[in-house]
Amino acid sequence: MGRYLIRRVLQFIPVFFGATFLIFALVFVMPGDPIAALSGDKPLPPDVVQALQERYHLDEPLYKQYGIYITNVMQGDFGTDFRGRPVVDLMKDRLPVTIRLALLAFFFEVVIGLTAGVVAGVRKGQFFDSLVLISTLIVIAIPIFVLGFMAQIVFGVKLGWFPISGYRQGWFSLMLPAFVLASLSLAYIARLSRTSLVENLRADYVRTAKAKGLNNRRVIGIHTLRNSLIPVVTYLAIDLGALMGGAIITETIFNLPGLGRAVFEATQAQEGAVVVGIATFLVIVYMIANLLVDVLYGVLDPRIRYE
Amino acid sequence: MGFLRVKKSEDLGGSSADPTAPLLEVDNLHVEFRIEDGTVRAVNGLSYTLGRGETLAILGESGSGKSVSAQAVMGILDTPPGFVTQGSVKFRGVDLLALNKKSKTYDHVVPEVRGTRIAMVFQDALTALNPVYTVGWQIGEMFRVHQGASRKEAKEKAIEMMERVKIPSARERINSYPHEFSGGMRQRVMIAMALSMDPDVIIADEPTTALDVTVQSQIMELLAELQRETGMGMILITHDLAVVADVADRVVVxxxxxxxxxxxxxxxxxxxxxxxxxxxxxxxxxxxxxxxxxxxxxxxxxxxxxxxxxxxxxxxxxxxxxxxxxxxxxxxxxxxxxxxxxxxxxxxxxxx
Structure with missing residues (x-):
């Protein structure tokens, strides 16, 4: 296990450089001039443009810019935006909202998605099963921004149960956006856990468990569920990473001051340092989530043990 | 064994057992599977009687209904699609199918018999054992569920059972997983699990089919030996005439x-x-x-x-x-x- 972990962490290195370079290059080739965007429509004096270009190394070639940037990142310096504010400060500011949103969404996914999936799997072919299958299909088919607006209109405007946008009421403000953010993965998890359970209920070892004289609760809860959850847990761990980064649309719709909206705003304002900084951070989150999945695999399934 | 020994109460789900009745009496058993394409008539009127210490072989090709009949006796048929449509299964004079029907699920009544007094050994121990639990846990579960043993007691009993089926260095191997055993040793684990409650009847569903020929005879010998020790009745389901010739007293083809x-x-x-x-x-x-x-x-x-x-x-x-x-x-x-x-x-x- 130790050797395996070290090997996996070493694999992080090329992935990290590859992913960050790609992001950096994409921002580099974004159309438009960030300095012009900074001043709006008014032209800046040439010496100011020159100074800004030098300060942000905008006159250097791509590989040199990347080299300077990545060296700084490794020292914990994510650079500053064009207003001189450190990107790290911005991230510190925005991260708590995103983490809360992601955790709440994750909670919805696990509790609702898993419960619905397991109950549907146990009652395969019955009414509840069909209900889960159809409703999840509908959720999967609807784009997230449509769902977001629908939720705002129904639960925010018509029913008035939840705040429509903003972050003034803390956790409570996050309920609706977290639910919208969770909806897609929730639907996948319900379907995945249902299928996995149905499949495992047909397994030989389940028949053995019945033959041992165990009751239904034990046959399903102890013997079938653990096997069925292996693919679900894997999906959940990767999804935690996706929730952190996937909140761009949701945070924008619900006007939440999180990382996702920061990326959205920075992209519009051509704030390369902010976009690349946050994206780099998300790359790291993804990599850790992936590592977690591999470790979890070994814990859940003893047949997979890493040498 | 002493304090953990199964209480052999003669009361099975409210109906009292008849001590003079044969161990197991299957009469005119019919099982069918209702699937989309129609009705599969898997068992059409099977009858047999099993006495103490007796070995009855059920011989047939695949698809002859021999495994399905065993599952019906155990009450572990997948319903739906499988249904027992006719017949009776009596354990010491008590109709198990009637007991089964009384409880909607197989939660309540039959477990007093299933696993404890009638136990089953399956064909392929690699898939029949749960891959994510250790063998000690899986054997010990019998003692924990049926006798309320603590984890520690259950583990000791599991080691005892593993020694009884001659698994070498049982104490060291108790925490191994099924996939870490050889085929023969895995089948011994299955047998240990089935025998843990000292059952009156053991149903062995092709217990040696997945094994090497040399290991096959070892397993059959072990089963015969344990049967001599305990006096249990055995139903041996097989398609192999050679296996039948060695151990069976009676044969149903x-x-x-x-x-x-x-x-x-x-x-x-x-x-x-x-x-x-x-x-x-x-x-x-x-x-x-x-x-x-x-x-x-x-x-x-x-x-x-x-x-x-x-x-x-x-x-x-x-x-x-x-x-x-x-x-x-x-x-x-x-x-x-x-x-x-x-x-x-x-x-x-x-x-x-």
């Missing part, structure tokens, strides 16, 4: 879910009285009979969705006449407890 012939083991080998039994004999090599060429049974096993009319074996039978597709032959006594479901059993005997 099944075809298309129906009993073709039933007899003491010697009669089956020396005086087969059904064309199907004869076909089975001629299709395997035997050390005591010299033949130049083995004769397979022509044709294929029947489609259980459309079982041939009359005697289900008639399309493959060399003795068949026009009577066979029209009339179902009843099981007819050949001699004492030896019966055959063939109109022409006398002709079959003459050929020998």
């Amino acid at each position: 099944m075809y298309a879910g129906r009993e073709m012939e039933t007899a003491e083991i010697d009669d089956i080998f020396h005086l087969p009285s059904h064309p199907y039994t004869l076909g089975l004999m001629e299709s395997i090599a035997r050390p005591d009979v010299h033949v130049d060429r083995l004769t397979p049974i022509p044709g294929t096993p029947p489609d259980l969705l459309a079982i041939p009319s009359g005697c289900p074996f008639h399309p493959r039978c060399t003795y068949a006449t026009e009577r066979c597709p029209k009339e179902v032959p009843e099981l007819e006594s050949v001699n004492g407890s030896h019966s055959s479901a063939c109109f022409y059993w006398k002709e079959v005997q003459v050929e020998l």
